[in-house]
Amino acid sequence: MPGTAPAAGRDHGLVDIAIIGGGINGAGIARDAAGRGLKVLLCEKGDFAEGTSSRSGKLVHGGLRYLEYYEFRLVREALIEREVLLASAPHIIWPMRFVLPHSPEQRPAWLVRTGLFLYDHLGGRKRLPPSRGLDLARAPEGGPLRAEFRRGFEYSDCWVDDARLVILNLIDAARKGATILPRTRAVSARREGDVWHLEMLGNEGAEQIVRARTLVNAAGPWVQDVVQGVTGLNSSHNVRLVKGSHIVVPKFWSGSQAYLLQNEDRRVIFVNPYEDDLALIGTTDIPYNCRAEDVAIDDSEIGYLLGVLRRYFRAPPRESEIVHAFSGVRPLYDDSAENPSAVTRDYVFEIHGTPNVPPLLSIFGGKITTYRRLAEQALGRLEPWFPKISPAWTAGSPLPGGDISGSFDQFVIELARAYPDLPRKLMYHYARLYGTRARELLGKARISADLGCHFGGDFYEREAIYLRDNEWAARSSDMLERRTKHGLHLTRAQRDAVGSYIGN
Numbered sequence: 154m155p156g157t158a159p160a161a162g163r164d165h166g167l168v169d170i171a172i173i174g175g176g177i178n179g180a181g182i183a184r185d186a187a188g189r190g191l192k193v194l195l196c197e198k199g200d201f202a203e204g205t206s207s208r209s210g211k212l213v214h215g216g217l218r219y220l221e222y223y224e225f226r227l228v229r230e231a232l233i234e235r236e237v238l239l240a241s242a243p244h245i246i247w248p249m250r251f252v253l254p255h256s257p258e259q260r261p262a263w264l265v266r267t268g269l270f271l272y273d274h275l276g277g278r279k280r281l282p283p284s285r286g287l288d289l290a291r292a293p294e295g296g297p298l299r300a301e302f303r304r305g306f307e308y309s310d311c312w313v314d315d316a317r318l319v320i321l322n323l324i325d326a327a328r329k330g331a332t333i334l335p336r337t338r339a340v341s342a343r344r345e346g347d348v349w350h351l352e353m354l355g356n357e358g359a360e361q362i363v364r365a366r367t368l369v370n371a372a373g374p375w376v377q378d379v380v381q382g383v384t385g386l387n388s389s390h391n392v393r394l395v396k397g398s399h400i401v402v403p404k405f406w407s408g409s410q411a412y413l414l415q416n417e418d419r420r421v422i423f424v425n426p427y428e429d430d431l432a433l434i435g436t437t438d439i440p441y442n443c444r445a446e447d448v449a450i451d452d453s454e455i456g457y458l459l460g461v462l463r464r465y466f467r468a469p470p471r472e473s474e475i476v477h478a479f480s481g482v483r484p485l486y487d488d489s490a491e492n493p494s495a496v497t498r499d500y501v502f503e504i505h506g507t508p509n510v511p512p513l514l515s516i517f518g519g520k521i522t523t524y525r526r527l528a529e530q531a532l533g534r535l536e537p538w539f540p541k542i543s544p545a546w547t548a549g550s551p552l553p554g555g556d557i558s559g560s561f562d563q564f565v566i567e568l569a570r571a572y573p574d575l576p577r578k579l580m581y582h583y584a585r586l587y588g589t590r591a592r593e594l595l596g597k598a599r600i601s602a603d604l605g606c607h608f609g610g611d612f613y614e615r616e617a618i619y620l621r622d623n624e625w626a627a628r629s630s631d632m633l634e635r636r637t638k639h640g641l642h643l644t645r646a647q648r649d650a651v652g653s654y655i656g657n
Contacts, residue, residue: 164362165332168192169539171351171365173339173379175199176206177315178516179371180322181528181547187329188550189532189543194363195331196353198338200631201323204445205373206521207316207635208481210399210423210436213238213246213522214310215276216498217413218421220268225275227499231522232276235311237548238525239280242321242555244564244588245314248281249425251411252294254302254465259415262304269308281309297406297466307410312425315521316635317586320624321552328553335625337361342368342384342513349511367506367538369531370515374445374484380515390503390517393487394442398450399435400458401427401477401641402470414465422461428638431476434458445482454480477641486518500527508537554588568592574600582611586637594619606654609647612639617654628657 170186172179175197183195197203215232216224239246255262269284287305289295295305327333336356342349348364355361370379380388404426412424420438427433437454455472462469486501500519506512514534519527529545536542551557557564561584568591569580575598583591598604598615605614612633620626620636629652633640640648 162359162361165194167348167364167366168194168332169365170194170367170369170535171349171363172196172369172371173351173383174369174371174373174375175201175319175323175333175335176204176371176373177202177319177322177521177524178373178519178527179369180319180326181524182369182371182531183326183331183333184322184329185525185528185532185545185547187326187331188546191539191542193326193331194334194365195323195326196334196337196339196351199336200628200635201335201625202316202319202635205481205483206319208397208399208479209315209521210397211313211315211425211427211433212249212310212423213313215272215522216520217268217272217308217310219498220271224499225271227523228272229275230526231520232272232278234522234526235276235281236279238313238522239311241547241550242313242318242552242588243557243561244554244585245317245321246311247561248309249312249411250282250409251308251310251413251423252287253306253308253413253415254289254295254298255304255306256302256415258417259419265306269306272308278309281311284308293408294410297468299465299467302465313521314586318521318524318552320636321554324553324624333625334361335627339379339383344511347509347511349513366511367535368511368513370513374482376484376515376517380513384505384513386505386513388503388515390501390515391487392517393485394440394445395483395485396439396441396448396480397436397483398439398454398458398480399433399478400450400455400475402432402434402474403476404430404432405466405468405470412465414461416461416464422458424462428641431641432470434462441482445484448480448482450478450480484518502531502534504534506538512538554590556589564588572599575604576601579611583616608639608651608654609644610639610642612637612643612651614654617651621655627655629655 169191170193172183172195179195183193187193213235215228219228273283285307287307289298289305290303323333337353340352340354342351348366349368351363353361370376372379374394376392380386414422425433498520501517503515504512525547565581565584568584569577587594607613620632624636626632626636
């Protein structure tokens with residue numbers, strides 16, 4: 154396993170950077186820093202991406218609605234990053250067209266057109282088609298909508314498998330020498346001369362320590378807990394927790410398009426194709442003041458999302474059709490905005506330290522789309538402590554499995570030709586999740602029997618072993634909910650069988 158946690162009680166010695174937090178920001182910084190030749194250790198108290206980073210709306214996007222709040226720099230940066238990430242991981246990121254039915258009660262048509270014009274041109278769009286107007290009374294995209302929505306718009310953004318984006322960054326970091334420690338909680342950190350002394354506690358109670366020239370706090374919703382509880386320092390910044398919930402239902406329209414719906418409170422809801430035959434609907438934006446670990450969707454949020462669907466669609470899903478739901482806590486930088494939807498999605502750094510004192514760099518806010526730039530800028534902020542650091546490198550480097558020559562569709566065809574006796578649908582699954590690493594997973598397998606026990610759907614024992622040995626998947630939830638989405642397609646009995654096989 155890459156970067157496997159070493160034996161219990163180990164002293165990891167001296168590293169350049171110790172990172173607390175295994176979400177997208179921590180993973181991105183670990184990858185970037187390791188690729189610049191720095192010695193890196195990352196610890197995460199749970200499974201990677203278990204918190205916010207696997208509970209997003211699963212989009213790489215500029216944030217069309219952020220234009221209303223004049224977040225032009227953030228939108229431009231995100232649109233530029235959209236192109237960079239699409240090129241770096243075409244197996245887990247792909248283009249998606251969004252239909253925006255016009256609702257004049259919320260926003261006038263001229264305002265929507267202006268926003269889409271800016272969206273098309275603000276970030277140097279190259280790979281994605283431009284926006285356009287739609288006659289929903291005639292266009293097939295209008296078929297599922299209620300008759301009163303006769304006019305609309307269509308624009309481009311990208312889908313992303315959020316949890317896999319985290320894992321791919323960590324795999325690359327480990328390949329470049331980083332030590333990656335899942336289920337290892339940071340307990341305390343103190344300065345000793347020119348280094349930090351960080352004490353950690355493994356899931357089995359094993360104590361581990363590391364000395365680090367710098368400490369990076371990428372704990373997301375727990376960022377202030379780390380500042381105050383782990384390091385004993387005080388922060389001048391605050392994090393604002395906002396709950397976002399989603400529901401998953403059977404897909405109830407034809408076509409590959411997604412929908413962006415304006416609600417009466419001027420919020421927007423995404424209705425996106427998900428896992429071929431499902432739909433992902435969200436998100437809510439609700440102030441959250443409880444423990445981030447306890448976040449869960451409530452009945453009012455379900456009613457809110459279903460109410461928006463009833464307003465727009467002829468045959469919307471019913472509550473009884475919900476097959477899955479999840480909530481995440483977004484750790485937004487507190488800019489004192491009254492409306493949770495207006496709180497900035499930008500990120501802010503805070504540094505405790507001087508050139509002669511080992512620094513603590515804490516990250517407040519951020520979004521999946523801009524994680525790579527955030528990592529570059531974080532290392533830029535640490536340059537006074539690493540004056541000879543190598544230049545930024547990640548913009549032109551594919552993530553593991555993303556080194557696909559030609560189109561993704563052609564890659565699937567080539568993979569299917571290489572394994573002609575395995576189901577084509579299974580080859581598509583492996584291509585989507587693993588890209589060029591699919592051949593590493595499959596090895597000498599030629600027929601389904603070579604893949605071992607069949608748990609159901611597209612999940613076979615061979616993939617489970619690969620996830621255990623190469624992607625730090627130690628529990629059934631790691632495999633079924635984050636490394637893959639197999640759990641959505643298995644019966645309870647089948648999921649229990651996976652748990653029995655893994656031992657939990």
